[in-house]
Amino acid sequence: MRALCWNGINDLRVETIDDPIILDPGDVIVKVKLSSVCGSDLHLLDGYVPAMRSGDVLGHEFLGEVVETGAGVSKLTKGDRVIVISIIGCGHCWFCDNQLYSLCDNSNATPGMEETVYGHAGAGIFGYSHAFGGYAGSHAEYIRVPYAETNVFKVPDGVSDETAVFVSDAVPTGWMAADLADVQDGDVVAVWGAGGVGLMAMTAARIMGAERVIAIDRFPDRLKKAHAHAGAEIVNYEKVDVHDALMDMTGGRGPDRCIDAVGLEAHGTGPGYLYDRAKQALRLETGRATVLRQAVRACRKGGTVSVIGVYGGFVDTFPMGALMNKALTMRGGQQHGQRYVPTLFEHIREGRLDPSYLMTHRWPLDRGAEGYGMFKHKTDDCLRVVFDPTLSAGPGANNLGAGGPA
Amino acid sequence: MAYQRSRSSKDDLAADLFTPGSLAVGVIAALALRRMGTLGLVGAALGGAWAYQTWRNKTGKPPTHVIPRAPLTVRRSITIGKPRPEVFAYWRDPTHFPRFMAHVEDVREIGPDAHHWVVRGPLHTAMEWDADLVDIRENQHIGWRARPGADIVNEGSVTFADAPGGRGTEVHLEVTYDAPGGKLGAMVARLMGEEPDRQAHDDLRRLKQILETGHVTSSQPRPHGSR
Numbered sequence: 001m002r003a004l005c006w007n008g009i010n011d012l013r014v015e016t017i018d019d020p021i022i023l024d025p026g027d028v029i030v031k032v033k034l035s036s037v038c039g040s041d042l043h044l045l046d047g048y049v050p051a052m053r054s055g056d057v058l059g060h061e062f063l064g065e066v067v068e069t070g071a072g073v074s075k076l077t078k079g080d081r082v083i084v085i086s087i088i089g090c091g092h093c094w095f096c097d098n099q100l101y102s103l104c105d106n107s108n109a110t111p112g113m114e115e116t117v118y119g120h121a122g123a124g125i126f127g128y129s130h131a132f133g134g135y136a137g138s139h140a141e142y143i144r145v146p147y148a149e150t151n152v153f154k155v156p157d158g159v160s161d162e163t164a165v166f167v168s169d170a171v172p173t174g175w176m177a178a179d180l181a182d183v184q185d186g187d188v189v190a191v192w193g194a195g196g197v198g199l200m201a202m203t204a205a206r207i208m209g210a211e212r213v214i215a216i217d218r219f220p221d222r223l224k225k226a227h228a229h230a231g232a233e234i235v236n237y238e239k240v241d242v243h244d245a246l247m248d249m250t251g252g253r254g255p256d257r258c259i260d261a262v263g264l265e266a267h268g269t270g271p272g273y274l275y276d277r278a279k280q281a282l283r284l285e286t287g288r289a290t291v292l293r294q295a296v297r298a299c300r301k302g303g304t305v306s307v308i309g310v311y312g313g314f315v316d317t318f319p320m321g322a323l324m325n326k327a328l329t330m331r332g333g334q335q336h337g338q339r340y341v342p343t344l345f346e347h348i349r350e351g352r353l354d355p356s357y358l359m360t361h362r363w364p365l366d367r368g369a370e371g372y373g374m375f376k377h378k379t380d381d382c383l384r385v386v387f388d389p390t391l392s393a394g395p396g397a398n399n400l401g402a403g404g405p406a
Numbered sequence: 407m408a409y410q411r412s413r414s415s416k417d418d419l420a421a422d423l424f425t426p427g428s429l430a431v432g433v434i435a436a437l438a439l440r441r442m443g444t445l446g447l448v449g450a451a452l453g454g455a456w457a458y459q460t461w462r463n464k465t466g467k468p469p470t471h472v473i474p475r476a477p478l479t480v481r482r483s484i485t486i487g488k489p490r491p492e493v494f495a496y497w498r499d500p501t502h503f504p505r506f507m508a509h510v511e512d513v514r515e516i517g518p519d520a521h522h523w524v525v526r527g528p529l530h531t532a533m534e535w536d537a538d539l540v541d542i543r544e545n546q547h548i549g550w551r552a553r554p555g556a557d558i559v560n561e562g563s564v565t566f567a568d569a570p571g572g573r574g575t576e577v578h579l580e581v582t583y584d585a586p587g588g589k590l591g592a593m594v595a596r597l598m599g600e601e602p603d604r605q606a607h608d609d610l611r612r613l614k615q616i617l618e619t620g621h622v623t624s625s626q627p628r629p630h631g632s633r
């Protein structure tokens with residue numbers, strides 16, 4: 001089959017490789033119809049997640065059709081149109097029993113690195129390095145899905161592929177960000193990062209009762225979408241001081257809930273940013289805490305900081321004093337998508353939630369490297385480029401972006 | 407009961423990791439390893455820590471837990487989300503061991519509560535011994551001890567306790583290796599690789615996977631591009 005493989009930092013190639021096979025009775029094989037890029041992949045491309053090996057297949061946000069089932073699978077059959085949650089639960093451990101699927105004890109087949117550094121290992125993740133299980137990803141014609149009855153969900157009739165694919169990752173992640181933030185009726189919710197995840201967090205916050213949502217980013221097209229699709233007020237951090245703006249907009253209180261949907265590769269301005277970049281380049285600091293620092297400082301006393309953007313190792317100059325003295329609650333995690341899928345499809349069917357606009361580009365797999373380049377540099381108003389392995393390369397590639405072909 | 411176990415090597419590692427000097431050394435080692443292509447990508451602290459530990463192993467300054475004290479004891483614990491009798495019953499039959507103990511190739515019954523073990527080390531070296539189950543207390547404890555003449559003198563025990571809050575069973579494993587003369591270090595190293603703690607832990611994890619999910623979790627073989 002054809003698959004998009006990681007071959008080194010910022011080096012991606014489409015190669016012809018073996019088809020996946022069923023390894024365990026609970027497995028299914030899914031024929032991939034749509035497979036999206038995600039901000040998390042950029043951390044792999046840029047070298048912030050260790051333990052990638054050349055030849056690893058990328059991709060974890062996908063939709064497709066079940067084409068083969070293991071002997072122990074009874075709830076799924078060939079031909080089912082499905083999405084698969086990007087983070088793998090075993091469905092049997094204490095964490096899965098408590099709907100904390102991304103903390104699954106059993107699904108990470110290669111837990112050693114996480115155990116050494118984090119103390120414990122979390123779940124396996126598709127296409128996300130040998131620290132997170134060493135599973136092949138979804139930017140391919142076929143993918144093996146372990147523990148399928150826990151991780152595979154049939155797409156309800158009437159929900160299009162273009163909408164459903166994001167229920168694999170971006171939608172539940174944004175939803176969980178708002179859930180962790182404990183959004184209450186009447187809250188002001190500030191979201192750093194207007195990518196697919198941040199935008200979904202804004203809509204989720206609204207559905208959960210937020211009175212006002214504030215989007216912080218620097219790309220005008222993304223901010224515009226935050227306003228159009230989530231009714232967000234917008235802050236361009238390259239134009240204004242974020243802290244001052246947030247204080248102005250909230251009568252000095254600060255946002256009740258602050259969501260970091262950016263993570264360790266936060267871009268920034270000023271000396272703090274240069275300091276972080278230099279240390280990060282020397283590998284003395286593994287995450288840039290630009291957004292975390294702003295969020296903790298701006299957050300209303302007694303409010304919540306929800307960290308859904310990914311961090312890998314260590315950050316510097318974390319404002320612990322502010323967190324403690326302002327009695328803030330800070331929560332984070334990889335998404336527990338399995339827990340939210342039924343609710344999310346319900347909101348989608350009832351028209352309160354429509355993630356389909358995240359798919360700004362639908363491209364053949366062969367344009368994988370180019371697609372990641374566009375997504376990384378946020379050119380051509382790209383929010384998410386979604387690969388369709390059934391499309392052939394060259395013309396016929398369907399560019400849904402605002403501009404012409406990239 | 408007061409907790410008496412001495413500070414573990416993992417705590418040492420964590421402490422070292424948070425010392426700037428040590429971290430820097432880890433980072434340098436990481437970069438060196440990267441040049442050698444060993445790790446591919448060593449960006450984050452995960453890589454640094456890993457490389458750091460490898461570096462300590464490689465530079466004749468072995469982590470404390472590999473120093474062949476005589477006897478060498480390895481202790482690890484895990485919680486398995488199954489009732490105590492079920493976990494006990496699985497362990498009660500040592501012929502199950504090869505399913506989750508990576509280096510144990512075969513365990514064959516040779517008499518009542520007596521077994522012949524074949525253990526495979528690196529480079530296809532095989533070590534064998536006969537062992538008796540000892541000190542069996544129903545649903546609580548199982549011990550085993552190699553008979554005289556074993557390639558590696560060893561004994562072990564596993565203790566089962568109810569986890570609080572209905573979380574299943576705590577399994578506490580302790581294995582002690584001993585051998586006459588100076589052979590111990592070499593033999594244990596051959597048998598266990600560089601990290602006996604890690605191996606014991608991985609074995610327990612696989613046991614947990616089998617009892618909770620029905621099989622060992624696998625991601626290999628998997629399709630991949632050119633290396």
Ligand SMILES: NC(=O)c1ccc[n+]([C@@H]2O[C@H](COP(=O)([O-])OP(=O)(O)OC[C@H]3O[C@@H](n4cnc5c(N)ncnc54)[C@H](O)[C@@H]3O)[C@@H](O)[C@H]2O)c1
Nearest residue numbers: 039040173193195196197217262263266267309310334335
């Ligand atoms: N926790 C999870 O389970 C999970 C799942 C998916 C993605 N993620 C993480 O969520 C984050 C966002 O993912 P995405 O797909 O939306 O990525 P994306 O790259 O599309 O969006 C990130 C956005 O953050 C903005 N940004 C950068 N620096 C900023 C700053 N200082 N202030 C405000 N905005 C800033 C960028 O301009 C960009 O628009 C990533 O860190 C990703 O790894 C987490």
Ligand SMILES: [Zn+2]
Nearest residue numbers: 038040086169
């Ligand atoms: Zn993702």
Ligand SMILES: [Zn+2]
Nearest residue numbers: 090093096104
């Ligand atoms: Zn689990």
